[in-house]
Amino acid sequence: MAITTCAGCGATKPGPDGSPTDVYPSTHCDKCPPWKCEICGDMSSADALCGCWVSLAEMPLADVKTLFARDGGFDITPTEEPQP
Structure with a gap:
C-alpha cells in the first residue's frame, strides 16, 4: 500500500512515483512551508535545508x-585538518 500524504502539511501526491515516500511517510515535502529544525534551530525547507544536512x-x-566509516558510526561532524 503506497503512502501518498505528507505528514508535515497533508499534501497528497497523485499516486506512487517510485520514491521512498511510497513506502515511508514524508515528514516534510516541497509543498510544506519552511520549518524550524528540531536539532539546530535554523529554518529549513525542501529547497534550502538547514546546516544539519550534508x-x-x-x-x-x-x-x-569515509563519512560513513569514521569511527564505525555515522558521525559526519567536520574535523579540523592537521596543521603542518
Whole structure:
C-alpha cells in the first residue's frame, strides 16, 4: 500500500512515483512551508535545508565512504585538518 500524504502539511501526491515516500511517510515535502529544525534551530525547507544536512550529491565516492566509516558510526561532524 503506497503512502501518498505528507505528514508535515497533508499534501497528497497523485499516486506512487517510485520514491521512498511510497513506502515511508514524508515528514516534510516541497509543498510544506519552511520549518524550524528540531536539532539546530535554523529554518529549513525542501529547497534550502538547514546546516544539519550534508549533500553527498557532488562528493567523491571515497569521501562518502569515509563519512560513513569514521569511527564505525555515522558521525559526519567536520574535523579540523592537521596543521603542518
